[in-house]
Amino acid sequence: MKKFPLLFIGIFLTVAFSFTGIVLTSQIQYGRLKPVAIEEGDQRYPREPVGLAQQGNTVYISLGCLYCHSQQVRRKGFGADFERGWGDRQTVPRDYIYQKRVLLGTMRTGPDLMNIGQRQPDPHWHYLHLYDPRITTAGSIMPPFRFLFKKQKIQEEPSPNALKFTPGYHAPVEEGYEIVPTDRCVALVQYLLSLKLDYELPESRFTE
Amino acid sequence: MISTTSGTIVIENEVESVKTKLKLAEIDASMRFPVIFFITSALVWLGIGTTFALIASISLHASHFFPNWEWLTFGRVRSAHLNAMAFGWGNNIVFAVAMWMMVRLCQTKLRFPWLMITAGIFWNIALIVGIAGILLGQLTSVEWLEMPRYVSPILGLSYTMIAIWGIVSFLYRENSHVYVSQWYILAALFWFPWIYIAVQTMVIWFPARGTVQSITNWWFGHNALGLWYTPIGVAAAYYLIPKVLGRPIYSYYLSALGFWTLALFYNWAGVHHLIGGPIPVWLISSGIVASVMMVIPVVVTAINHHLTVVGFFDHVWHSPTLRFVVFGAMSYTLASFLGSAMALREVNVVSHFTHATVAHAHHGIYAFFTMVMFGSIYYIMPRMLKREWPSALLISLHFWFVAVGITLYVLGLTIGGWIQGLEMNNSQIAFIETVKHTIPWLISRSVAGSLMAIGHICFFIHFLWMFMSKKTAGGPTLFKRAGEEVAVK
Numbered sequence: 001m002k003k004f005p006l007l008f009i010g011i012f013l014t015v016a017f018s019f020t021g022i023v024l025t026s027q028i029q030y031g032r033l034k035p036v037a038i039e040e041g042d043q044r045y046p047r048e049p050v051g052l053a054q055q056g057n058t059v060y061i062s063l064g065c066l067y068c069h070s071q072q073v074r075r076k077g078f079g080a081d082f083e084r085g086w087g088d089r090q091t092v093p094r095d096y097i098y099q100k101r102v103l104l105g106t107m108r109t110g111p112d113l114m115n116i117g118q119r120q121p122d123p124h125w126h127y128l129h130l131y132d133p134r135i136t137t138a139g140s141i142m143p144p145f146r147f148l149f150k151k152q153k154i155q156e157e158p159s160p161n162a163l164k165f166t167p168g169y170h171a172p173v174e175e176g177y178e179i180v181p182t183d184r185c186v187a188l189v190q191y192l193l194s195l196k197l198d199y200e201l202p203e204s205r206f207t208e
Numbered sequence: 209m210i211s212t213t214s215g216t217i218v219i220e221n222e223v224e225s226v227k228t229k230l231k232l233a234e235i236d237a238s239m240r241f242p243v244i245f246f247i248t249s250a251l252v253w254l255g256i257g258t259t260f261a262l263i264a265s266i267s268l269h270a271s272h273f274f275p276n277w278e279w280l281t282f283g284r285v286r287s288a289h290l291n292a293m294a295f296g297w298g299n300n301i302v303f304a305v306a307m308w309m310m311v312r313l314c315q316t317k318l319r320f321p322w323l324m325i326t327a328g329i330f331w332n333i334a335l336i337v338g339i340a341g342i343l344l345g346q347l348t349s350v351e352w353l354e355m356p357r358y359v360s361p362i363l364g365l366s367y368t369m370i371a372i373w374g375i376v377s378f379l380y381r382e383n384s385h386v387y388v389s390q391w392y393i394l395a396a397l398f399w400f401p402w403i404y405i406a407v408q409t410m411v412i413w414f415p416a417r418g419t420v421q422s423i424t425n426w427w428f429g430h431n432a433l434g435l436w437y438t439p440i441g442v443a444a445a446y447y448l449i450p451k452v453l454g455r456p457i458y459s460y461y462l463s464a465l466g467f468w469t470l471a472l473f474y475n476w477a478g479v480h481h482l483i484g485g486p487i488p489v490w491l492i493s494s495g496i497v498a499s500v501m502m503v504i505p506v507v508v509t510a511i512n513h514h515l516t517v518v519g520f521f522d523h524v525w526h527s528p529t530l531r532f533v534v535f536g537a538m539s540y541t542l543a544s545f546l547g548s549a550m551a552l553r554e555v556n557v558v559s560h561f562t563h564a565t566v567a568h569a570h571h572g573i574y575a576f577f578t579m580v581m582f583g584s585i586y587y588i589m590p591r592m593l594k595r596e597w598p599s600a601l602l603i604s605l606h607f608w609f610v611a612v613g614i615t616l617y618v619l620g621l622t623i624g625g626w627i628q629g630l631e632m633n634n635s636q637i638a639f640i641e642t643v644k645h646t647i648p649w650l651i652s653r654s655v656a657g658s659l660m661a662i663g664h665i666c667f668f669i670h671f672l673w674m675f676m677s678k679k680t681a682g683g684p685t686l687f688k689r690a691g692e693e694v695a696v697k
Contacts (some may be wrong), residue, residue, distance in 0.1 A: 004378070007386070009467065010517045011395045015402050018475030022427050022491065023406065026420045029488060034416060062345040064283015064354075070561060074484035079557055083635030091486045097420040103349060104422045106481055108561035108632065109268070109646075111639050133642065134272070139644045143271035 033094045038202055045199040048098050056191025057186050061101060070105035071114045073197065074084070074208045085119060086112040087197040088206040093200070108140055117196040126189040127163055127181050135169060148185035154178050161186065211647060231315060236591045238317040239308050243592050246304035247585055249332050251671060253296025256339075258661050265657050269650045287354040288342050294352065294432065295363070296335050298577070302440045303328065303370050305584045306393045309447050310374045313390050314381035318373065326612040327369035334362040350411055350421075352429040364404065371397045388463040391461075392443035395471060399435035403428045419487050423479065430478030433572055438474070440538075442466075443507060443579040443633035444584045445537045449516055452530050452576045452587070453523055458515035462508050470505035473498045480551035483560060499551030506544040513537050526686045528603045532583030539575035540676045543568065546622075558633060559640060561645060563653075564625025579610070582667070589674060590684065597685040598677040602670040609663030617656035624649020625661045 022106060035044040049057070060066075073087030079086060091114060096102050120126065131149055133140035149163070155177055162178040165171045173179050181189070200206055264286040267274055274280055303324075311318045318324070338355030341347070346356040355363075374397045378390065407428035410416045416424065450457050457463060479487070479495025513571065517524060517534065524530045546568060548557050559565060590596050597603060624646050631642040 007391060008392065008398075011391075011398055011471065014471040014475055015399050017472075018427065018431075019402070019406060021494070022476065022479060023410065023420075023424050026423050026488070026491065027410075027416055031420050061349040062347060063281060064287055064349055066349045066351075067283045067286055072485050078484050078553075079560075080633045080635040084639065088558075093419045093488075094463050095486060096420055099418070100415055101349065102421040102484070103421055104419065104485060106351065106561065106565065109563075109643070137640055139640050141268055141271065141643055141647065143267060143274065143282050144276070145281070146250075146276045150304050 017095060022030070030093050033097050035097070036094070036152045036202060038200060042197075046095055046098055048201075049194060052187050052190040054191070055184075056187035056189065056194075059188040060103070060191055063188075065113075066103050066105045066107075068107055068142070069111070069113045070108055071084075071112065072104045073112065073114050081112065082166035082207055084111070085115070087115045088198065089197065090098060090207070091197065092204045094203065095197075108198060113192065113195055115195065115197040117193040121171075121193065122165065123161075123189050126192055127161065127185070128165070129182075129186035130185060130188070131163055133180070134167075135166060148182055148188070149179050150182055151177055151179050154195055216663065232312060233591075234319055235310075235311055235315065238321060239311055240592050242318065242321045242328070242587060243304045243308050245325050246300045246307075246333055247589070249328065250297050250300035250304065250581075251668060252532050253292050253300060253335070254664060255668065257289055257292035257297055258657075258664050260285050260292060262654070262657050262661060264289050265650070265654045269647050269654065278345065284343050284345070284347060285300060285348075287347050288339050290352070291335070291342060291354055292439065293573070295355075296332075298573070299331070299367075300328070301581045301585075302396075302437070303331075304451075305444055305588065306440050307370075307374055307377075308588055309389055309443060310358050310393050311377045313387050313447070314377045315383045316377055316380050318375060319380075320373075324370055327366040330362060331366040331370065334359045334366065338363070348412060350425055353407060353412065353425070353431055357408070360404075360408050360412070364401070367401060367404075371401070386617075388448070388457065388467060389443035389447040392439035392446070393466050395467075396436050396439040397441075399431070399439075403431045403435060419482075419485070422482060422485070423487055426478040426481040428478070430481060431475065433569075434470075434477065437573060437577045438471070438531070439572045441536060441540065441580045442470075444580050445513060445540075448529055448533050448583060448587055449513060449537075453520050453528050455516065455520075455548040458512050460539050462512040466495075466505045466508040466512060469501070469508065473501040473505065477502060477547075477551070480556065483551070483553060483556045496551050496553065500548050502544055503548050506541055506548075510537070510541040522629055522667055528597070528600075528607070528685070528687065529583045529587040531607060531687070532579050532586065535607075536576045536578075536580035536583065539571060539579065543571040543576055543634065546571065551659055558626060558629035560629070562625035562629040562632070563621045563649065564629065567618045567621030568627055570614065572620075575614045575618060579599035582606070589671075593674065595674065595678060596683075596684070597670065598673050599637075600671060601689055602666050602673075606663050606670065609666065610660050613659030613663060616659065617653055618654060620652035624652070 012200050035046055035048075037044045071089045071091075073089065074081045075090040076082040096104075127149075129136040129142075130145045132144045132146070133142040151173060152159075153163075158178055159180050163171070171179065263280065264282055267280070267282050267285065271282065278284075307318070307324070335355075338359040341356040341359070342354050347354040348356065374393060378394060378650045407424050410424045411421050411428075415421055446457060446463070476494055476498030479491050480499050483492050483496070485492075513534075524534045550556050550564070550568060559568075586597065627649075628642055628646050631645060632639070
């Protein structure tokens with residue numbers, strides 16, 4: 001193989017082949033999906049994310065949550081995603097069309113979060129869990145995100161968001177003070193609560 | 209008559225070989241500063257990457273003992289580790305080793321070495337900024353592309369300024385024969401910018417809609433290994449094994465077959481990272497087919513290397529370069545077989561989403577690529593500094609610590625990950641129990657990582673020592689044979 005042009009054409013064609021086959025074909029096949037309704041005139045899904053939840057999404061990205069938590073549900077019978085309650089149906093490409101950055105994830109050091117908003121709808125659970133995962137889940141190896149909280153003096157009344165520790169938990173907080181989530185933390189929890197697989201799509205109905 | 213003729217031929221051959229050696233020495237001299245620059249940068253990043261690796265590994269089983277610092281959280285530190293290793297250690301060492309092989313094989317001196325060094329300085333500055341960005345919270349959460357997007361144009365530009373010299377050297381080559389290593393290097397130099405620009409465009413700058421992003425992401429992520437680090441690792445093995453043994457590679461035909469099948473199949477394999485995911489099934493199937501077809505280039509290359517070495521295994525044992533390179537080449541075969549197996553749906557349903565994937569990634573990038581690069585450094589540095597490695601003992605320590613470390617790493621995490629996968633697929637077992645059962649294996653990873661870190665420290669000390677030492681006589685530093693002196697011809 002002495003001829004540069006021949007070698008180069010081969011090198012070019014092999015990568016062009018996979019780029020066309022994998023990337024461009026996908027873009028052509030389903031790069032323009034739109035939300036759809038099951039029946040004509042119904043609410044169309046997926047919903048566009050709004051407000052605080054979207055800010056929370058950037059916190060999720062900047063903390064690298066994706067490296068331990070996936071956001072994809074495999075079909076019933078392929079793994080135990082369905083049995084574990086991670087989603088009542090398989091997720092499909094259309095579920096992700098409003099994600100500016102698609103956060104499928106490839107690791108489940110922690111559980112899948114595609115449906116966490118339905119599984120744990122209580123924001124206070126999330127605050128405690130983020131402050132110290134072992135309060136809500138004994139044996140968890142998730143790092144504590146205490147830097148998402150601040151200690152402040154209690155004004156006339158305790159804040160509604162203030163952490164309510166379980167009895168016996170040694171919280172580093174003095175009498176007259178409370179620990180509250182920062183704005184970033186509130187946004188992050190709103191984002192987590194917005195992750196709900198509570199709608200059906202024509203191509204993916206709830207599994208029996 | 210016959211004896212006279214053959215005598216003349218021997219003398220002519222010797223004259224030829226002296227000429228070649230002189231020429232190679234001249235070429236080496238032209239590469240001296242760029243190669244030393246890139247190897248030193250690579251080793252600094254290896255140290256940084258190792259530190260982040262240990263922090264990330266320990267934080268998975270002891271995060272509650274960590275201070276409450278945001279930049280120290282697992283997601284950030286593991287991303288800093290990956291980028292420091294991939295683009296700091298990996299790319300710098302590729303620049304050094306691939307460029308050195310290229311100019312040597314082209315038998316032409318490197319033109320404008322200072323331009324390459326300048327570009328290299330920019331590459332490293334962009335990396336420092338990018339990794340600081342990750343730690344400060346600007347990470348993108350796109351696997352293999354965590355650095356904030358503003359550094360990518362600088363990385364791209366400096367990459368081009370470095371890689372272009374590989375192609376220029378090739379075009380100005382002074383010998384007509386093109387060796388197999390040159391195909392791999394040329395291909396890698398061309399493939400990497402293609403996949404990097406494509407993924408930056410379609411995922412970061414102008415994001416495609418929905419999971420087209422994920423497909424592009426993994427097409428890049430897997431090809432960074434398959435079309436960038438792997439070709440250079442294979443090229444180095446193809447260059448160094450015959451070089452050290454002083455005998456030609458077994459088969460030209462097998463080399464060509466191995467190269468073109470790798471080029472064809474590796475390209476398509478990346479989709480196996482999304483098996484069961486929300487993408488078209490035909491894409492997943494094509495990814496699985498390509499992953500299984502990878503058996504062909506891997507077996508072909510393994511046979512070719514093996515038949516070159518066969519009968520000379522004592523050299524493998526005694527040459528530091530060969531010991532590392534052959535360890536790497538064998539790991540390439542093993543890791544690739546496991547990779548093909550893990551792409552099968554029946555296996556993937558267990559191994560996907562678990563630590564077994566992490567084990568596999570390190571099997572490829574460390575046990576294969578990094579070990580081959582260590583071997584290459586042991587071969588190159590004496591030719592750059594015109595002096596020998598000062599201590600066979602330190603090389604031996606380096607080898608054993610990293611070899612035992614990476615073996616323990618891969619074994620522990622593969623077993624732990626497999627158990628994790630089996631348990632995760634059994635909904636009778638609570639999820640938190642599956643997490644708890646991974647902890648012993650995560651600890652084994654930290655132990656393995658510490659061993660590798662000790663190996664790296666031995667290497668760093670030795671590297672610094674080499675700059676200060678003056679050992680030029682007595683031949684190359686080899687491992688001791690029974691009853692012989694350390695330095696043997």
